[in-house]
Amino acid sequence: MTDRLKPGDPAPEFTLPTDDGGTLSLTDLRGRKVILYAYPAAMTPGCTKQACDFRDSLASLQSAGYEVVGLSPDKPAKLAKFRDRDAITFPLVADEDKAVLTAYGAYGEKQMYGRTVTGVIRSTFVVDEEGRIEHAFYNVKATGHVAKLRRDLGLD
Template identity: 85%
Template sequence: MTQTRLAPGDAAPDFTLPTDSGDTLSLKDLRGRKVVLYAYPAAMTPGCTKQACDFRDSLASLQAAGYEVVGISPDTPAKLATFRERDAITFPLVSDQDKSVLSAYGAYGEKQSYGRTVTGVIRSTFVLDADGIITHALYNVKATGHVAKLRRDLHID
């Protein structure tokens, strides 16, 4: 199975997906703003919670630098709403239950997990410019410490 991986300069695949708040979010609605889109395997698991809380805690500085943050996972909107409430997540979480958007971004497919090859969400982060062009495509990122590294890469703080 060959996975498509996005690279800087690629146009970000557009999407319209349900959110944790019961609305829908379209990537094209964020045009004119820079976007950090991050893919994570499952809400309310230890690593994903740590990563979401890191983004939440860095949101003010990211927004001050002109970035919107959006999290994407295959969780249901109801589970995402529970996650948002439980951990006071202050940015949109979108639900990609059929994994079509995750696949379009190369963030769903074969990965290594505890020495085995499994199929699932590949923890990834994509940074888009105001025109929807990818400036950073980071695959297999770590749940812990990733947001701090991203802030350094983006020269924030």
């Protein structure tokens, strides 16, 4: 099991390929608050619901000073299909070797249908302007998570 991040920890740095063929580094977003959410697989029902919830809340999150980035082990080409199919309007980054997911404690053993499996642990991290973890939420639900996050951040 990988270590879980706590508020005040430095957010692990990364530079990853994106859905649009570029790359995105956490340092590119320094000076802004970042909501980095880790999800298991693009184009699956739960992950689609969660991405669409973030998409639908993006304007209000951005007006409150937050940038949203989705993180999964999918290939950039699959992320591009996901973006196009569901009109995702924020960056999706590909962590194919799962090194970043592991660094964030979002890859490891989890319970699925009563069995212990190894995979992506659906998680959300709020990174402050200096690159430190402000909040780390693990084992979040795909449905209703964005609304709960908004409440936790004092936006609703």
